Amino acid sequence: MKKTLIAFVTLALLASCSKKETTGNVHITGNVKGLKKGTLYIQKIVDTALVAIDSIKIDGNSAFESNITLDSPQVLYLFLDRGVTNSLDNNILFFAEPGNINIQTNLDRYISDAKITGSKNxxxxxxxxxxxxxxxxxxxxxxxxxxxxxxxxxxxxxxxxxxxxxxxxxxxxxxxxxxxxxxxxxxxxxxxxxxxxxxxxxxxxxxxxxxxxxxxxxxxxxxxxxxxxxxxxxxxxxxxxxxx
Structure with a gap:
């Protein structure tokens, strides 16, 4: 009985964690082809400054995923911290809205080759x-x-x-x-x-x-x-x- 109770509690905690990870009404997925190591930041403008609302570590797998909450559609930025350069080509503007949004790009032409789908705005x-x-x-x-x-x-x-x-x-x-x-x-x-x-x-x-x-x-x-x-x-x- 004790083992059954522990197993039940463990499953409940795992379910709770899983639910927490997928909270949010904006589901962002994507891939930065050629990126092996670095950090991606989802940013928005607060007053006049860019503020990170989520961060994604890239280590080997160039695919990424983020779940955030927006009260209404808003312009956000996908900032790439390359770790070795301060290149100006590192911030993709995208008009986010509730739903599923996908961003595909590559390391060499990070902004110019970016393809954003899933947002009518x-x-x-x-x-x-x-x-x-x-x-x-x-x-x-x-x-x-x-x-x-x-x-x-x-x-x-x-x-x-x-x-x-x-x-x-x-x-x-x-x-x-x-x-x-x-x-x-x-x-x-x-x-x-x-x-x-x-x-x-x-x-x-x-x-x-x-x-x-x-x-x-x-x-x-x-x-x-x-x-x-x-x-x-x-x-x-x-x-x-x-x-x-």
């Missing part, structure tokens, strides 16, 4: 980023010509390039606004508003904020956008008007 964010990168590339392509025009004091060329840059920025902001409005059912909408176009005219942010579905409005980024828009409105109301 991340899928939408990748669609946005693909087009947004074109605006970034276009702006970069104008930097050198503008510098050369300034150097030779060609004001006409400087003005022309400046207009192209301003037009590019307007198109970038318009695209971000339309993308957020077209995807108001997902948490990626308020995130883009806060991360990409926070300094756009208030009326556009207000439109995005009002378009959010009740579910998105109650999310982490939805609440932040609502507060941000409210604070901007208060600031405008208290700012003295400039005399004509």
């Amino acid at each position: 991340h899928e939408l964010y990748e669609q946005y980023s693909k087009i947004n990168s074109r605006f970034t590339d276009e702006n970069l392509s104008l930097v050198e010509p503008r510098f050369r025009a300034l150097k030779r004091q060609d004001q006409k060329a400087v003005d022309s390039i400046t207009k192209l840059q301003e037009s590019n920025i307007k198109r970038k902001y318009l695209y971000a606004t339309n993308f957020a409005l077209n995807n108001k059912d997902y948490e990626v909408a308020p995130y883009i508003a806060l991360a990409e176009i926070y300094d756009i005219n208030l009326k556009f942010l207000d439109t995005i904020q009002k378009s959010m579905t009740p579910k998105v409005a109650k999310s982490f980024y939805g609440k932040k956008l609502t507060k941000y828009v409210s604070d901007l409105k208060k600031e405008q109301q208290t700012t003295p008007q400039t005399a004509e």
